[in-house]
Amino acid sequence: MKNDNVRPDDLKWRCCQCQSDLVVGQVAVTYMNNRFTTDLPHCPVCKTVMITEAVAMGKMAEVEQILEDK
Numbered sequence: 001m002k003n004d005n006v007r008p009d010d011l012k013w014r015c016c017q018c019q020s021d022l023v024v025g026q027v028a029v030t031y032m033n034n035r036f037t038t039d040l041p042h043c044p045v046c047k048t049v050m051i052t053e054a055v056a057m058g059k060m061a062e063v064e065q066i067l068e069d070k
């Protein structure tokens with residue numbers, strides 16, 4: 001399992017809604033009408049996914065690669 005987009009800095013974040021510590025794990029993401037699961041920091045309580053700009057950029061590039069491979 002690749003985890004390049006999850007950095008220690010990401011784990012300093014807390015959920016902006018319920019102040020829970022974020023955890024890294026599989027979450028479902030929808031992008032360009034494609035649904036897939038990937039590892040991202042997210043809130044275990046309310047399921048809010050924390051996507052920083054850097055994560056989004058890397059993840060979108062990764063997704064586009066996946067789509068091209070199809």
Ligand SMILES: [Zn+2]
Pocket residue numbers: 015016017018019020043044045046047048
């Ligand atoms: Zn939360």
